[in-house]
Amino acid sequence: MIAWRNLWRNRRRTLFTAGSIAFACLLLMFSRSLQLGSYTGMIDAATELFSGHAQVQHEDFLDDPRLRYRINNAWALADRIRAVPGVAQVAPRGQAFALLSVDERGFGAQVMGVLPSAEQAMSTLPAALIEGRYLESGDEAYIGSTLARNLGAEAGDELVVLGTGPEGGVAALALTIVGIFETGQVELDRALVQVPLPTFQQGFYLDDQVHQLALAVDDIAALDNVAAEIEGLLPQGLAFRAWQDLMPDVVQAIALDRASNRLFYGILTLVVLFSIVNTFIMTVFERTREFGMLLAIGMRPWRLIGMLQLEALWLALLGSAIACLLAIPMLAWLSQVGIPMANMEDLMGGFAFPSHLKADVSVLQMGMIPLVFIVGCQVSALLPALRLRKLDAVEALRAD
Secondary structure, three states: OHHHHHHHHHHHHHHHHHHHHHHHHHHHHHHHHHHHHHHHHHHHHHHHHHHOOEEEEEOOOOOOOOOOOOEOOHHHHHHHHHOOOOEEEEEEEEEEEEEEEEOOEEEEEEEEEEOHHHHHHHOOHHHHEEEEOOOOOOOEEEEEHHHHHHHOOOOOOEEEEEEEOOOOOEEEEEEEEEEEEOOOOHHHHHHEEEEEHHHHHHHOOOOOOEOEEEEEEOOHHHHHHHHHHHHOOOOOOEEEEEHHHHOHHHHHHHHHHHHHHHHHHHHHHHHHHHHHHHHHHHHHHHOHHHHHHHHHOOOOHHHHHHHHHHHHHHHHHHHHHHHHHHHHHHHHHHHHOOEEOHHHHHHHHOOOOOOEEOOOOOHHHHHHHHHHHHHHHHHHHHHHHHHHHHOOHHHHHHOO
16 A cells, blocks of 8 residues: 555656556557457458358369369258358359450450349348349349440340350350449459359359359358368368458458557557656656665665555556546447448448448457556566665665
């Protein structure tokens, strides 16, 4: 209790130092939780748009997406995967590159055969509709807005698809454009056409074959457990690809953001710790005569150092407690409501960012921040306190 009472001998300095610890701790909690929440939102928005949380493919398809790298007996495998606990949806897809033309205009694009009901359940691409409607069945096409503009096409126009089958034969489809979508992601809007999967399989001679089984899971944090069970079901030649394999650009963006934020967190922490060092340097100089008197009556230098360490501990605990009391209601609100990003939809759309930025509160992560400041305060107080080891009692008593 002596260390606690000593803190309040200079109330203003104690409150200022504790306030700086509380502010830095609160800012780091707030920033870290929003950072984690932005990663969750970014991953969800990116995976729900097109790729899914994971895919089952031929082992060579990811690096070389050729028509011949197919999944045989796709429906039976899809049923087995759908029965795995944690799997919410399975969407079989076929994929090929072909020449598309409307009247006299022609462009190359990716043609994807999908099951409309499965896509509507797991993908947000059908909801990106800006003209017409989504696929139902038959000879229909759902195309990107940039591709439609390049072709000079609109809903209701006829679209001719010319490609190559697995054995080198000509694949030809005559489709009616029933809908146009716009996602804000250039590569999708410029070069993607979706058609009903039975139409795709018939046109490209695939029978009961597809190129990928896109998966949605109930909890993306448990994806590794789901992956282990699915990999046990896969025949030789097929591979499980998690979202990290399918979207390396998102992984790189998160890694870059983590690195830049670590630098910011480190600088802020150092600034606060330097202020604590300054506080205890002033404490040592102002209380030199007091320390000299304590040494004169027989107190050991290490006991003085221990007393300063206790004062630093109380100071850190006070600042951390204030930060936690302020952070709990704030983070609870942010985790449920979030910060609306409605005015930034056009900017964020191309980066697969959610409409609301919510905090992702991790007890472990939030607990580490106060712990860092508590340990940092101990180290910061120890540096000036070590001067007391060489303090001479007589000279200290003569100090002004």
